Amino acid sequence: MKVGIIGAGITGLGLAQRLTREGHSVTVFEREEQPGGLATFQDHGEFIFDRFYHVILPTDRYLISFIEDIGLGDELCWGTTLTGFFVDRQTYSVSNALEYLKFPPLSLWSKMRLAYTILYCSRIDDWKRLEQITVEDWLLRLSGRATYEKLWKPLLLAKLGENYRRVSAVFIWSYIKRMFSARDKSASREQMGHVRGGYKTVLDRLEETIVQGGGAINLGVTVKRVSAAAECGVEISHDRGTDHFDKVVFTGPVNILQQIVDPALVDVRGSGKNVEYLGVLCMALVTRVPLTPFYVLNIADEQVPFTGVIGMSTVVDTGETAGLYLTYLPKYMLSTDAEMRQPEEKVREEFLHGLRIIYPDLDDADIVSARIHRAVKVQPLQVLNFSEIVPKTATLHPDFFVLNTAQFVNNTLNNNEVIRAVDTFVVQYRDALARDPATSAEQQSAS
Ligand SMILES: Cc1cc2nc3c(=O)[nH]c(=O)nc-3n(C[C@H](O)[C@H](O)[C@H](O)COP(=O)(O)OP(=O)(O)OC[C@H]3O[C@@H](n4cnc5c(N)ncnc54)[C@H](O)[C@@H]3O)c2cc1C
Structure with missing residues (x-):
């Protein structure tokens, strides 16, 4: 399948690597000029290393x-x-x-x-x-x-x-x-x-694997709109044009999800205002x-x-x-x-x-x-009763998916949890990701 992924943080690139391995053709969109998100690297003058401290x-x-x-x-x-x-x-x-x-x-x-x-x-x-x-x-x-x-x-x-x-x-x-x-x-x-070499080593290797598997990572490209395509599949509009995908996965924060994704594709329950x-x-x-x-x-x-x-x-x-x-x-x-x-x-x-x-x-x-x-x-901020105020996202379209760290309600933010979530996602949605978008459109209209 032709899969579009929004965000080249560890979630987006980890997922891209996993899906490439499963035989999908993956395109990642990242608004920054370099990959990695919070785990990105920095030129510190005489050497390159993580922008923020990371340990395993x-x-x-x-x-x-x-x-x-x-x-x-x-x-x-x-x-x-x-x-x-x-x-x-x-x-x-x-x-x-x-x-x-x-x-x-x-x-x-x-x-x-x-x-x-x-x-x-x-x-x-x-x-x-x-x-x-x-x-x-x-x-x-x-x-x-x-x-x-x-x-x-x-x-x-x-x-x-x-x-x-x-x-x-x-x-x-x-x-x-x-x-x-x-x-x-x-x-x-x-x-x-x-x-x-820090996370740069990891990011370079991920890029290499994704590109070798026929995928692409588009850096410096901000996704502006995600909407259902006329017949089947999902369209991503960005500052360089519009691309059609069989499946799209969003990996950024919830507030951006609400700004750029057509409400017909996703239901964000809870206003998120209190988060x-x-x-x-x-x-x-x-x-x-x-x-x-x-x-x-x-x-x-x-x-x-x-x-x-x-x-x-x-x-x-x-x-x-x-x-x-x-x-x-x-x-x-x-x-x-x-x-x-x-x-x-x-x-x-x-x-x-x-x-x-x-x-x-x-x-x-x-x-x-x-x-x-x-x-x-x-x-x-994990305030009192946080798990109740955190916005819950439910996708309304069979070819659109959300995978992000917003749902970590009982854990510190870390890349072990990110990879665990990626691997769980791949297993949970393996069939849905492999299903022809035309078939999923038929199933949706029948249901
Ligand atoms: C100071 C600090 C220390 C940390 N220390 C550790 C540690 O020691 N160990 C550990 O395991 N973890 C640590 N972490 C956490 C780790 O960095 C995160 O778990 C991880 O980076 C989250 O990755 P992500 O892909 O989910 O999110 P992000 O890194 O936020 O990636 C989301 C990406 O989506 C992109 N994006 C958003 N909107 C759009 C759009 N419209 N179009 C295109 N792209 C878009 C963003 O630019 C971003 O690159 C630390 C984090 C910080 C800040």
């Missing part, structure tokens, strides 16, 4: 098997990572049980409550009831005020900005489940991985010297504008980054926040000021570049 966890089995499947298994590199906390203007490593027991900001009692919270959380399967309580109330109840203020609150700030107060306990439940799966239980160490999105402002800092031994340094300091220091070079060998060190400094906020649109120079100045608080000895001459990147819509 040992338990990301769908993603790992996908990477192996596209022939990049040998490029997967693993390393032990450390976690730190910057509290009371001091940096502490909290990377193993002993360090945790020694962690001065918490009393022994607080540590016991923290351990209990994590154990309790990792055993919960029924996430629905956690939607009814805020993450703050839930953690206060389980861990107590001291542990909450010193440990959980900085972590929530790091991931959600000030919006954490409105977020449900599902957020921390899914986070703990995912992060604790990164621990190598025998050694009680944290393991993280990446593909050598707020988180965005991220992120400095990608390239230095001549290593900045941090931690993959994540959680920041609990109101004077520091960003909420974490992500030491990418603790995971990625400097051989991949021209001998330089790559560190990301993220700050999450609502996508509607005015700060999201602040001039780059102002954000850079504030972030560099914060950097000096943590690393007062960092020499200006050792900073190679400090670029600011923005992603306005990263993921919905």
Whole structure:
């Protein structure tokens, strides 16, 4: 079948690779000049690497098997990572049980409550009831005020900005489940991985596979309208013309779906008005010297504008980054926040000021570049009863399909879930995708 896919993020390209393998002829449309969406790459000056920080966890089995499947298994590199906390203007490593027991900001009692919270959380399967309580109330109840203020609150700030107060306990439940799966239980160490060369390696391989299979990826092409074709199939109108497809799959966010897809093709239930999105402002800092031994340094300091220091070079060998060190400094906020649109120079100045608080000895001459990147819509804010307000999409046309991350109601946004969703989709719709559009049109008119 001739299949059109809208969006060349990991969802769109992952799906394109799977459908090419199934024998379909695939054309992908991407409005940006380069593929990858949130997982795209960036020219950092002397090397190319991910625009935003990405790691793979040992338990990301769908993603790992996908990477192996596209022939990049040998490029997967693993390393032990450390976690730190910057509290009371001091940096502490909290990377193993002993360090945790020694962690001065918490009393022994607080540590016991923290351990209990994590154990309790990792055993919960029924996430629905956690939607009814805020993450703050839930953690206060389980861990107590001291542990909450010193440990959980900085972590929530790091991931959600000030919006954490409105977020449900599902957020921390899914986070703990995912992060604790990164621990190598025998050694009680944290393991993280990446593909050598970052997501660019993955994107290049996907492009190669899709093109070799007779498909195409059209970059810098914005889809303006998706509608039913006169007889059968679906038409995609974009800024270079109109193309006809037997089947079309949309992989972008719901608000764009509502703007560009003819309502005769899709029913979006729930207004979606109440769904707020988180965005991220992120400095990608390239230095001549290593900045941090931690993959994540959680920041609990109101004077520091960003909420974490992500030491990418603790995971990625400097051989991949021209001998330089790559560190990301993220700050999450609502996508509607005015700060999201602040001039780059102002954000850079504030972030560099914060950097000096943590690393007062960092020499200006050792900073190679400090670029600011923005992603306005990263993921919905998982507020109370989120699964009920998230818009549900139902396709009304047999040749039009939707596959996107909007329906991840009980999980953190990650590429393991993306690939899992892609593989589930391919199995679920294998027959529908292979059915001749004329036959599906007849079936539709008969029903
Ligand atoms: C700061 C940050 C850190 C992250 N860290 C990790 C991590 O460590 N591990 C992990 O697994 N995941 C991580 N993620 C999440 C990961 O990036 C996402 O899971 C993934 O990129 C989602 O892919 P997607 O294809 O569903 O969506 P997107 O990447 O948003 O792709 C959708 C694509 O559709 C295109 N599009 C939209 N409208 C149109 C249109 N009208 N016409 C044409 N094209 C259109 C967009 O331009 C975009 O490229 C992180 C994300 C961020 C932002």
